[in-house]
Amino acid sequence: MALLRKINQVLLFLLIVTLCGILYKKVHRETTLRNETDDDSEPPEEMEEEIPVVICAAAGRMGAAMAAINSIYSNTDANILFYVVGLRNTLSRIRKWIEHSKLREINFKIVEFNPVVLKGKIRPDSSRPELLQPLNFVRFYLPLLIHQHEKVIYLDDDVIVQGILADCQEHSEKEQLISDIQELYDTTLALGHAAAFSDDCDLPSAQDMNRFVGLQNTYMGYLDYRKKAIKDLGISPSTCSFNPGVIVANMTEWKHQRITKQLEKWMQKNVEENLYSSSLGGGVATSPMLIVFHGKYSAINPLWHIRHLGWNPDTRYSEHFLQEAKLLHWNGRHKPWDFPSVHNDLWESWFVPDPAGIFKLHHHNS
DSSP states (O other): OHHHHHHHHHHHHHHHHHHHHHHHHHHHHHHHHHHHHHHHSOOGGGSOOEEEEEEEOOGGGHHHHHHHHHHHHTTOOSEEEEEEEEOGGGHHHHHHHHHTSGGGGSEEEEEEOOGGGGTTOOOOOSSSGGGGSGGGGGGGGHHHHOOSOSEEEEEOSSEEEOOSOOOOTTSOGGGOOOOOHHHHHTOOOOTTOOEEEEETTSOHHHHHHHHHHTOOOBGGGTBOTTSHHHHTTTOOTTSBOEEEEEEEEEHHHHHHTTHHHHHHHHHHHHHHHOOBOTTTTSOTTHHHHHHHTTTOOEEOOGGGOBOOTTSOTTOOOOHHHHHHOSEEEOOSSOOTTSSSOSSHHHHHTTOOOOTTSOOOOOOOOO
16 A cells, blocks of 8 residues: 555646646747747838738729839839739739739739728719729728728729939929829828828819819819708818829828728718719719718828829819829729820820730820
8 A cells, every 4th residue: 555655646746746847838939939039020120111001902904003014113212012902803903903014023912892881872973984993993992901000091993103214494404303103102191190191282283274164163163052060061062072083191190080981981971862863073982071071081192192183184284284293093084094184294204015905005196
């Protein structure tokens, strides 16, 4: 009996020693791994900041997105990550265009946008059906598509960032100007602001052009002030509007203020009450943003959003004015890849031919 008790004691001792050994090895291994991870990681201040740029690539105008991407990538040393958004049936074509062209070197992610989120939120409008395309509303859902970034740039596809400008009297050949998307990304957003836009009244030259072609630049041009829901907002109809084709957004504020939910609410109210129309100011995506962001947005440098190039093929900006512009936007019906249009030469210099041969330029006789 005494022998059996002694054997049990020895076995218990051996079991305790074994367990201690296992625990020691586990703790030692975790400490080593943690130290190795700490040694290999770079301090945050030494890591190059990544600039996310969101742009949509629609089936019928994919060449626009590729030209925009090319113009941005060619004129910066910053670390750009392009989020190229498309519908499911276009994703393979987007990838092929990028990987089989001069864009193969860019850092990019292809993101699918599911239009089911728009069900019951878009009122049919026959005046400009192209504005009702699902990708036109991607800007409403940025936090659902982009997760790991605090700050994001969103661009419409019909834009280009200007590169080295033609020589002019003020600049020698070695001092030619260049536009870097880093400058737009560095736009300061005031505390509590979820986004920055360009006001439609921010440039004298733009004001002159607006009067000439009859463009709207106030809330009256986008909202139906005969409707009670619009009157109850208390927003003066003469308030200057802004254009959401270029956005610098703070994702934390966007989510905190539930911007997407607010936009969806006004989309649904429009379906029920017809509060705005694309036949007014020219965009069903603009109107709800004007309501939600009224008095709560920061300003983008006006030269980073020179717009209305697509409104009238008979109206041109002066060459001197365009030399100072950093980003050009052909919003309107007259796109630079079609005829007729203006200043198309500035866009075509960034065009990337379609490897599949589907997207073609309609060349101009000017």
